[in-house]
Amino acid sequence: MxxxxxxxxxxxxxxxxxxxxxxxxxxxxxxxxxxxxxxxxxxxxxxxxxxxxxxxxxxxxxxxxxxxxxxxxxxxxxxxxxxxSMHPHIRCLQCGRVDDLHDIDINTFIGQVAEKTPYRLTGQQFYFYGCCPVCQGKPAN
Amino acid sequence: MxxxxxxxxxxxxxxxxxxxxxxxxxxxxxxxxxxxxxxxxxxxxxxxxxxxxxxxxxxxxxxxxxxxxxxxxxxxxxxxxxxxSMHPHIRCLQCGRVDDLHDIDINTFIGQVAEKTPYRLTGQQFYFYGCCPVCQGKPAN
DNA sequence: TAATAACGAATAATAGTTATCTATTTATAT
DNA sequence: ATATAAATAGATAACTATTATTCGTTATTA
The missing domain is CATH 1.10.10.10 (Winged helix-like DNA-binding domain superfamily/Winged helix DNA-binding domain)
Known part of the structure; x- marks a missing residue:
């Protein structure tokens, strides 16, 4: 490697x-x-x-x-x-950690955009936000 | 307004x-x-x-x-x-303009993520990158 | 219209990132 | 192995987007 x-x-x-x-x-x-x-x-x-x-x-x-x-x-x-590899990310708004999201079908979503936009597509980034499992147990700040 | x-x-x-x-x-x-x-x-x-x-x-x-x-x-x-409103954006890597993407079904995509992640979801942002129609006519820089 | 709490402008400060400069290190051919 | 040329690492300064501070001014409420 x-x-x-x-x-x-x-x-x-x-x-x-x-x-x-x-x-x-x-x-x-x-x-x-x-x-x-x-x-x-x-x-x-x-x-x-x-x-x-x-x-x-x-x-x-x-x-x-x-x-x-x-x-x-x-x-x-x-x-x-x-x-x-092309994969979405998710960030915990409480502790700030960022995790990968794997095993998600992003191709139908991308295909849809490619069809509708007059742009020639070269890439994309998907970000989700929320509260991670660890922080769900803590009192919200 | x-x-x-x-x-x-x-x-x-x-x-x-x-x-x-x-x-x-x-x-x-x-x-x-x-x-x-x-x-x-x-x-x-x-x-x-x-x-x-x-x-x-x-x-x-x-x-x-x-x-x-x-x-x-x-x-x-x-x-x-x-x-x-929740909508994806697309940025032209040549001229820098950012456009909205409307009439895209993002809910199945979000639903898929909600199912698979242990996070509690609160939001998301989708960014696409490419070359806008105007810049497609120009010589690539 | 007066009292008060928030605001706007100016300015300084901060933080992430990039540029510059020089001694050092890597790659290549001996 | 070694000399040479080109690229790099580290130190530092510079830069840029954003945020904090200060103080005279303005919007709100009674």
Missing amino acids: ENRVTALLREKGFKVTPQRLAIYKVLANSKAHPSAENIFQQLQPYYPTMSLATVYKTVEILKEIGLIQVLNAGEDSFRYDADT | ENRVTALLREKGFKVTPQRLAIYKVLANSKAHPSAENIFQQLQPYYPTMSLATVYKTVEILKEIGLIQVLNAGEDSFRYDADT
């Missing part, structure tokens, strides 16, 4: 560095859709000299070569997801 | 000011989903002393009392929409 990243970076003319592999690995091993700040903090113990700018530059590259997707779930910062 | 806004502001304990009515009117008369900066510029000729902070505070209030909805179509700024 690390080879695939290495190969793709080289193929697209980017150099392979430990930082880039580490940042991708954080995303590949997480289902929490971390933000740049988040990735930075997770790597801090292992790469104490790495700067936040490096994280931003790297996720930009990873997005460009199609290894990750960028999420904008109405927060003040972006999140990143190594699962590039 | 202006009476509805006036009444709702008062009812919720907010004062009715010319600036607030003007900002709402800009949104109500537009299908372009303007940003705060945009609203500010449109009102500049008529309210030359109005500050951008006033626009931000006002859209926050308008959102709170349910007169508008806030869009986050993956740009660096938010957009505002006086059409609070």
